[in-house]
Amino acid sequence: MDTFGSRLRTFRERSGKTRAVLGGLVGRSAEWVKALESGRLLTPRLPMLLRLAEVLDIDDLSVLTGDQSLPIASVTRAGHPAIDGVAAAMYRTTLPAGDPLAAAALRARVDQAWTAWHHASAERTAVAALLPRLLADARLAARLLDGAERRQAATELARVYHLVQLYAAHQPQPQLVWLAADRAMLAAQDADDPGAIAAAAWYYAHVYRSDGQPDAAEQVLVDALDALEGSGGDDQLARWGQLQLGLALGHARAGRAGHAWRYWDSADSVARRLGIGYVHPWLMFGSVVVDAFGVTIGIDLARPGEAVRRAMGVDYSALPSRTRRAGGLIDAARAHLMRRDEVAVVHLLSRALRESVETVRHQPHARGMAMELVGRTGVVGEDARELALAMGIDW
Missing domain, CATH: 1.10.260.40 (lambda repressor-like DNA-binding domains)
Structure with a gap:
């Protein structure tokens, strides 16, 4: 039956x-x-x-x-008001008229967009205002510039596609996330830039894991590690460490604890070589970020005690990104919910909401936790109902 x-x-x-x-x-x-x-x-x-x-x-x-x-x-995914405009820009097949931006000018524009993503309390609204024009300009430069300038423009185009993927994540257009990840990898390969390929692999692996394809996620990361082999400098070392972290996340999702912590240890070792205060300016790889992902791994391995212990040791205020701080606090809340510490869950979600309303509003785990707690009696239920309203949940 x-x-x-x-x-x-x-x-x-x-x-x-x-x-x-x-x-x-x-x-x-x-x-x-x-x-x-x-x-x-x-x-x-x-x-x-x-x-x-x-x-x-x-x-x-x-x-x-x-x-x-x-x-x-x-139920769990809230659409951003500008999603249709960003999607239209992604689906557009024609290039705008005019001369292309120089690669250096394009990079400055892309840096500005990444700064908005990490530092605005409403990061999706901030980047949605920039993405349609930025996509057009980056595509034009990657198509019309020559030689080294064209390769640099292709690298920047990949970074724009990463932003589209982040913007579209957890919204009712999952095909846009796949399209952005695929185009980012193609642009990085067109640039023939191992560092760009490593970043594209990091983001592509997220899509594969979310789709229940851990083996594909692992393969794209391993291929990028092979391409990155022999590269030097802090920037490339950070990308190498981030690929190790990606492998750790994949093994955790598959329930392979030994492999997960071994790769996490590799990522942690790289982060500490770079210095306790180092954080990559837009990829956000660094020791405090690795610490925060240790909580995620504990959750995915269904080890709430380990996850809570690690969460208590993370200095979330040291994460130089409002979106990353909010995401880390949501994971800490998930760890406490596994222990049924509902007061801590409400407190952590409230902190996350102060960091970034839109990160919390569009994060399925955050919405699911709020929906679970709105029916509770007493202070937990009252606070959860306030959280649900702030998240735009019609409970």
Whole structure:
């Protein structure tokens, strides 16, 4: 008989997760998962269904519940008002008229856009105002400039596509994220720049992992490491370390703890060689960032105690990016939710919201946690309802 429990078991086994791992990722026990799969427990309520779907990379709840179609994006993903304009700029096939910008001038413009992404409290709104024209100018320069100037312009075009990917993430147009990742890699390869290819691999791996393709994520990172071999300087060393971090994240998502922490150790070693205060200006690789991703790895490995311990040791104020600080605080909240410390969850989400309203508003885990807590009684429920309103959640 095709029941909720049997469907849950099928998706859990397909994802390679044990009952203990799945239970840990949603703050429950292996016995709870077993009871769901055997039909001894009723189908959970919507907030828990959303958490299960996110962990199992399910895009439509109907495949899990058997009920009427309810795309996950309709509940957990909020569309930014400017998404259609950015999408139109990405889909445009014609180049604008006029002369191309010099590579140095283009780089200054791209640097400005990245600064807006990292330092604005409404980062999506800030970059959405820049992306359509920046895409057109970068494409024009990469097409019409010659020699070294053209290769430099292609490198900058890849960086613009990375921004599009970040902007479009967790919104109801997932095809835009794939398109941006693919075009960024093509531009980096066209530039014949190992550092640009390494950055493109970092972002492409995120897309593969989110789509439940850990092996593809690992391959793109390994290929980029091979291309980067022998390069020197702090910038290239940071990119090498970030690829190690990407491999760590992939192994954690696949539940391979030993490999995950081994690659994390490699990334941490590189970050400390670069200096405790070093952070790459736009990729944001550095020791405090590696520390924050240690929390993510603990969560993905379903080790809440480890994740909470690491979260307590991260100096989030030292992260020189509002978006990165907000993302780190959301992960810290996820770790505490696994321990059912709901007061800490509300506190951390509130801190994240002060750093970046839009990071929190568009992050599925943040929205899912708020939705789960709005029904609580007392202070936790009151604060969660205020958070939900600030996130634009109609609860």
